[in-house]
Amino acid sequence: MAKVYNWQIKRDMNYPYKGKYPERQFASVFNINRCIACQTCTMACKSTWTFSKGQELMWWNNVETKPYGGYPHFWDIKLLKLLQTAHDSQEKSMTWNGEDEYNGMTIFEAAEKQKTKNGQSRVLGYLPEDKEWTKPNIGEDAPPQTTLKKDKMGFVSEPIRLPEHKSFFFYLQRLCNHCSYPACLAACPRKAIYKREEDGVVLIDQERCRGYRKCVEACPYKKAMYNGQTKISEKCIACYPRLEGKDKHITPDGVSVETRCMSSCVGKIRLQGLVKMSQDGLWSKDEENPLYWLVHKEKVALPLYPQFGTEPNIFYIPPRWAPRSYLTQMFGPGVEEAIDLYTAPSRELMAILQLFRAQREVIYRYQIKKGPKIYEKEVTLSDGSKKGLKIYNDTIIGYNEEGKECVRTTVEEPMYERPATHFNSI
């Protein structure tokens, strides 16, 4: 195994190949706090890419309800258990130290110690059974049992209070993370999986693949899928024709546009970009890029299960109301800080949040023009303390790949009053 640096676990780790990094990396931030589980993203993806024979149960994009939902069933719990067993057998623990460095083993390191049943030795994983892929919405809207006081009629008699609810659920939006150290790629004995140099998109070469399903077994997020009809594996392709600006109907100028799932998001929870990478595997400093600002400067968006070690490139603003211990297991250290930053957003964060789904072209740079103060209030932080929040009606401008303005919006949505005539017209 080679040594590579994984910035999400803040240490070198073992990976079957030497690190090789693209010029730009496909990345995205999802604001969990705003998702309404309408599944518009899911259907936009399905109707574009997975509507053929053999793809009936294939959802490259899915939105599941946590803690009980999962597609395939219990994918994260199953992998966490495998990882725990590997740690137990080595008398190690899956902990993070004070500097946010992960002390435990990743799925690559655990595989060196703990072979799975069928002898897979490069990545710790498991192959879900067919039935586990059949119900993408299992557990939808189901909160865990709660010890809240109830009245004689069985209704909750205690008010639910922030900072976190005793009973909770939230929606987790999932697609391939186009990881920097893809487990699917590491496990493929045919070398059929590759990461594109121009945008870091991870693809399966359909001609080389022989359907051994090693990628399905290895991907910790279970985002490589097997097509029983064609007998080869498939996965999200990050709508690369759109990233390349090749769809003349939507990009006559040939600039990059967001994927189908991103650009159809009704809840305006998604912001997708192509971030600059440097050859040491880190994101190049680019504070005018909204994704760089959210992930590396403000640190309000966190990766999903960073301890798995694949360095995923989809980042999440964690939900305010869910228990912090559950969220820390899912997003690693930094959850409380991220939630507090979102709860009392800085002036810049408030403006950048307006860019989410404001238009279709990929935003490479933003600029803020200051406006007047419009609102002031006190909010409750994770530790129960209070903080003052001031909101300004700033204007944010986004620029596309060619440096042209592609969006201009304000923090406060303008209100239009309908004229008395044509009252019901649309």
Ligand code: SF4
């Ligand atoms: S999420 Fe899974 S399928 Fe996608 S790049 Fe990472 S390991 Fe591969």
Ligand code: SF4
């Ligand atoms: S379209 Fe947006 S709001 Fe609707 S389920 Fe998908 S991510 Fe959530």
